[in-house]
Amino acid sequence: MIKDLQKCYGHVLEDALLEDIAKVGMIKIIPEHVKMIEIGDYVKSMPLLISGVIKILREDNNGNELLLYYLEKGNTCSMTMACCIDHKKSNVRAFTETEVKLILVPVNKMDEWMGKYESWRNFVIESYHNRVLELLSTLDNIAFKQMDERLIQYLKDQSRVNHTTIIHKTHKEIAYDLHTSRVVVSRLLKKLEKLNKIELGRNHIKAIKL
Known part of the structure; x- marks a missing residue:
């Protein structure tokens, strides 16, 4: 475990804290x-992501989901962290996008380490800051960008977090994540293919020039 921690969090957390974790x-x-x-x-432990990708979603009053952001190696979820600290129920849903390896930290250590380790305090603050920026980006996408722009950004994000140009997503899954219809996604993907930005395959998409 200590090797995983050093590899993913050694640049931000001090050695004594890594040993405590x-x-x-x-x-x-x-x-x-x-x-x-x-x-x-209720969140009983806080995840420190070692490998893989987790997606965080929010649900509206009608049960429709909206993709907020992705968590990658070296990340933690600030919303989960807030629930841990305040002992509140989660207001988000988390799914593994890929197989993930993580380290679960008991909730009762959160406050202890906030007072004991400066690196932990900085890590918590930085995590909140990064997630707020991602939420603002999501809000900007919804409020100011057309669906074709949102789709391109989604495909870029999928390629980035999975470290491959091959995106294994069906049109239905993409539509669900983007909170739109499969018909709209299919039409826009066909348009992108005609522009030679992607290649469409069976249940996968190859990014070319996004």
Whole structure:
């Protein structure tokens, strides 16, 4: 565990803290497309992501989901962190986008480390800052960008977080993440293919010049 921590968090967290995390943390590997946190759940531990990708979603009053942001190696979820600190129910849903490896840290260590380690305080503040920027980006996409622009950004994000130009998503899955219809997604993907920006395959998309 300590090697994983040093590799992913050694540049931001001090050695003594990494050792404390290794003492109380629990390694967990979760397959892809598994629900990790449901809206309304109490969060009993905070995840430190070692590998893989997690997507965080919000639900409206009609049960429709909206993709907020992705978590990658070296990240944690600030919303989960806030629930841990305040002992409140989760207001987001988390799914594994790929298989993930993470270290679960007990909730009761959050306050202790805030007072004990400056690097932990800075890590918490930086995590909040980064997630706020991502939420603002999501808001900008919805409020100011056309669906074709949002789709291109979605494909870019998928390629980036999965480290491949091959995006294994169906049109229905993309439509669900973007909060639109499959027909609209299919039409826009065909348009992008005609512009030689992507190649469409069976249940996958190859990014070429996004």
